Amino acid sequence: MHVSVLYKEVIEGLQPKSGGRYIDGTTGAGGHAFGILESSSPKGELLGLDRDPSALKVARERLKEFGDRLHLRQASYVEMENVAREIGWGAVNGIILDLGLSSLQLEDAARGFAFKHEGPLDMRFDSATPITAADLVNGGSPDELADILFKFGEEHNARRIVKAILKARPINTTQQLAAVVAATVGGKRGDVHPATRTFQALRIAVNGELDAVEKVLPLAVGLLAVGGRLAVISFHSLEDRLVKNFFRREARDCLCPPEQVVCVCRHKASVKEITRKPMTPSEGELRSNPRSRSAKLRIVEKILLA
Numbered sequence: 001m002h003v004s005v006l007y008k009e010v011i012e013g014l015q016p017k018s019g020g021r022y023i024d025g026t027t028g029a030g031g032h033a034f035g036i037l038e039s040s041s042p043k044g045e046l047l048g049l050d051r052d053p054s055a056l057k058v059a060r061e062r063l064k065e066f067g068d069r070l071h072l073r074q075a076s077y078v079e080m081e082n083v084a085r086e087i088g089w090g091a092v093n094g095i096i097l098d099l100g101l102s103s104l105q106l107e108d109a110a111r112g113f114a115f116k117h118e119g120p121l122d123m124r125f126d127s128a129t130p131i132t133a134a135d136l137v138n139g140g141s142p143d144e145l146a147d148i149l150f151k152f153g154e155e156h157n158a159r160r161i162v163k164a165i166l167k168a169r170p171i172n173t174t175q176q177l178a179a180v181v182a183a184t185v186g187g188k189r190g191d192v193h194p195a196t197r198t199f200q201a202l203r204i205a206v207n208g209e210l211d212a213v214e215k216v217l218p219l220a221v222g223l224l225a226v227g228g229r230l231a232v233i234s235f236h237s238l239e240d241r242l243v244k245n246f247f248r249r250e251a252r253d254c255l256c257p258p259e260q261v262v263c264v265c266r267h268k269a270s271v272k273e274i275t276r277k278p279m280t281p282s283e284g285e286l287r288s289n290p291r292s293r294s295a296k297l298r299i300v301e302k303i304l305l306a
Contacts, residue, residue, distance in 0.1 A: 003289065004029075005098065005233060005289065005291075006297045007031060010233070010297065011032075011036065013275075013297070014231055015229065016035075016037075016093075018040055018042055018044050020045075020092075020093035021092045022046045022047070022093060022095070023047045023092055023094070023220075024046060024048045024095075025077030025080055025095060025216065026050060026096075026097055026098045027049060027050040027059045028052075028098065028102035029102055029103070030062040032096050034062060034063060037069060043069070044069065045070070045071065046069065046071070047073070047080070047083065049072075049083060051076050051126040051207075052105065052126060053074050053126075053127075055104060058104060074126075077216050078212050078215045078216050078219065080219060080220065081219055091225035092224060094231070095220045095223065095224065095228075096231045097230075097233070099213065099233060099234050101113055109174075110122070112132075112134075112173075112174050113174075114174065115177070115193060115195050120134065120173060121137060121172060121202075123199075124206055125207050129206065132206065134171070136148065136205060137165060138169050138170050142166060152200065152204040152205055153198055153201030153204075154197060154237065155198060160184050160185065161180075164183070178193070178199075181195040182195060210239070210242065213243070217230075217232075221250060221271060221302060225302065226302050226303065227301065228301070229300065230299065232297070234295075236294060240278065244298065247273055247298055247300050251271050251272055251300065253267065253268055254267060269303065269305075271303060272301050272303050275297065278296035279297040279298075281295055
């Protein structure tokens with residue numbers, strides 16, 4: 001059974017209670033959702049969202065014991081406000097966003113997320129998404145591809161990799177692409193495969209992940225009841241930076257520059273930071289699940305506007 005990253009920390013951080021309403025915006029296989037429903041027994045409810053219909057199928061089976069306390073919908077987390085309204089919910093008591101890939105997605109070769117499995121260069125969370133990773137790799141201009149690799153993968157060898165990709169086109173499988181990158185920039189960087197940043201960048205571009213994170217954070221805070229908590233797990237620096245900066249900004253009463261003597265922005269703090277520094281996996285979790293090594297958990301609590 002798939003075990004969600006930072007499971008204990010998320011459940012303790014959200015503090016689920018009976019009668020509460022909770023949203024898992026990235027349900028995946030249902031690990032965090034299970035913990036929230038179990039901890040909020042007997043009357044807590046959970047709305048689980050995911051863009052991936054195959055993940056929802058697994059989650060529905062795993063969580064069936066909770067009956068009508070569970071509501072599952074195929075939707076992006078940026079749609080959480082509308083979906084919550086559709087099921088008659090107003091403010092909620094907790095929201096979890098796990099921004100990483102699930103083991104189900106990584107281990108399914110047909111999804112094309114992982115370079116250790118030979119599969120099509122797909123990388124879409126939802127098959128209705130019009131553009132695949134193969135479309136970008138084989139149809140993108142040199143500048144477009146280099147921008148994707150540098151911006152979304154922080155890959156400093158972007159231009160060299162793109163030049164190799166252009167020579168090797170068409171590239172239609174995961175291991176084809178991984179081999180091209182490895183031949184261009186060399187072997188492993190420590191424990192990290194040289195194609196890791198390239199795959200990350202393409203996945204983010206295909207699914208519009210960073211735009212979605214920027215959109216969902218204010219939506220999620222707006223949906224919380226006073227005292228409700230938002231927990232976000234990120235897996236790379238781009239996501240974590242977005243989350244950290246948003247949480248820091250929304251925890252401040254004034255956003256004016258330091259030289260501004262009198263506040264003119266009129267901004268009021270809407271949250272308090274529960275985790276000033278991100279929580280990371282324990283040594284035990286790292287041993288049992290090496291994929292959790294880059295996970296960072298940040299939590300805020302909604303406060304009453306002054």
